[in-house]
Amino acid sequence: MKKIVFFDIDGTLIDSMKGMKDISPKVKEAIKGLQKYGDYAFIATGRPYAFLPKTILEFGFDGFILSNGAHIIMNNKTIYTDSIDRVFIKNLVEELENNYIEYVLQGETHCYMKKHFKNFHDYLDKIEVPKNYIKDEYNCEEINIHKVEMLCKDDMMENLCLNIIRKNPECDYFSSINKRALEVYVKKNTKSKAILKVINHLNIPIENTYAFGDGKNDIDMLKVVACGIAMGNASDEVKSIADYVTDSVNNDGVALGIMKKIL
Numbered sequence: 001m002k003k004i005v006f007f008d009i010d011g012t013l014i015d016s017m018k019g020m021k022d023i024s025p026k027v028k029e030a031i032k033g034l035q036k037y038g039d040y041a042f043i044a045t046g047r048p049y050a051f052l053p054k055t056i057l058e059f060g061f062d063g064f065i066l067s068n069g070a071h072i073i074m075n076n077k078t079i080y081t082d083s084i085d086r087v088f089i090k091n092l093v094e095e096l097e098n099n100y101i102e103y104v105l106q107g108e109t110h111c112y113m114k115k116h117f118k119n120f121h122d123y124l125d126k127i128e129v130p131k132n133y134i135k136d137e138y139n140c141e142e143i144n145i146h147k148v149e150m151l152c153k154d155d156m157m158e159n160l161c162l163n164i165i166r167k168n169p170e171c172d173y174f175s176s177i178n179k180r181a182l183e184v185y186v187k188k189n190t191k192s193k194a195i196l197k198v199i200n201h202l203n204i205p206i207e208n209t210y211a212f213g214d215g216k217n218d219i220d221m222l223k224v225v226a227c228g229i230a231m232g233n234a235s236d237e238v239k240s241i242a243d244y245v246t247d248s249v250n251n252d253g254v255a256l257g258i259m260k261k262i263l
Contacts, residue, residue: 003208004040005262006065006195006221007031007254009047009056011214012231015249016127022055030255033263035062042198044191046174046183046217048106048146049073050133051124068174068185068217069194070146071108080197081108082189083144088168090140092184095164096150101157103150105143112138112145119151146189152180174217183217191217192224210262212246212254214238229257 007013013023023031031041043056044065052064063074072080089105096103102120105112113120115136124131152158158180165173165184172187199209209225211218214234222228222242230242231253239245246257 001208002039002202002204003034003210003262004042004199004202004204005031005034005258006042006044006191006209006211006225007061008211008213008215008218008221009043009045009052010127011233011249012212012218013056013249013254014053015233016053018250020250021053021128023059024252024255026252026255028059030258030263031059034258035060037263039262040202040204044069044195044211044213044218044221046147046215048111049109050106050111051127051129053128054130063198065191065194065198067106067146068183068189069191070185070189072194072197074198074201078108079201080194081144081146082186083107083146084148084171084184084186085168086141086144088171089145089148091167092148092164093140096161099157099160101150101152101161103148105138105140105145106147106149107143107145109133110135112136112143120149123151146185148184150182150184152182154180158182174215191221195221195224212257214249227261229261 014020040062042063043061046068048067070082102117110133112135152161173182173184207226210227211221211225212229214231227243230239230245232248244261247253
């Protein structure tokens with residue numbers, strides 16, 4: 001029976017903020033080894049399609065869980081997509097712009113962001129996000145959005161953003177690059193629920209599922225699979241729920257985890 005392994009990107013396969021922009025040779029070899037035996041290798045990330053680096057897109061993964069579970073791609077085809085209510089997005093954008101808070105709207109293929117959002121553009125440049133799929137002209141009432149990221153410059157702005165998010169009981173959030181970088185998503189779309197959709201589609205039993213992650217939004221993913229593997233650089237909260245803790249992203253933790261727990 002085939003196995004399936006789900007990999008987070010940031011802090012798991014690469015570490016862009018610290019200069020590690022590509023998957024290490026040992027990790028590439030280990031993942032290709034899985035696929036050689038007929039097992040599946042999937043990405044499961046909070047990133048939207050537009051934010052996927054070239055090294056991830058061209059590696060040869062069997063599928064992608066994107067935008068924290070709101071978008072699933074298999075064999076270059078979308079098998080699931082779900083958007084946030086457009087009225088909520090419109091009201092959210094109005095409040096963010098009225099309070100000079102930078103944001104990016106993340107859709108199925110494209111992301112939408114104003115040219116003058118310097119902090120966001122600098123961040124995307126730092127993690128080498130290609131700009132081909134970023135548009136600066138858009139109408140919120142005409143686009144489907146899976147997730148919204150916003151940068152809050154201080155505690156007051158953070159509280160304002162949280163109050164806006166709480167106006168929609170169907171939405172939740174998590175912090176990504178730092179405490180004030182908030183990512184808003186629909187509660188029913190999570191990595192774990194997307195994983196269940198994928199394995200049902202491929203007819204793979206839950207006993208044959210594995211996942212690697214390091215962040216707070218990986219916790220539900222690590223819990224739902226048969227073997228959840230936390231990176232050595234993960235927080236104590238993530239490590240505490242994992243079935244196994246491997247080495248860090250900079251020390252080929254994924255390759256070591258594959259050899260120890262899967263192959």
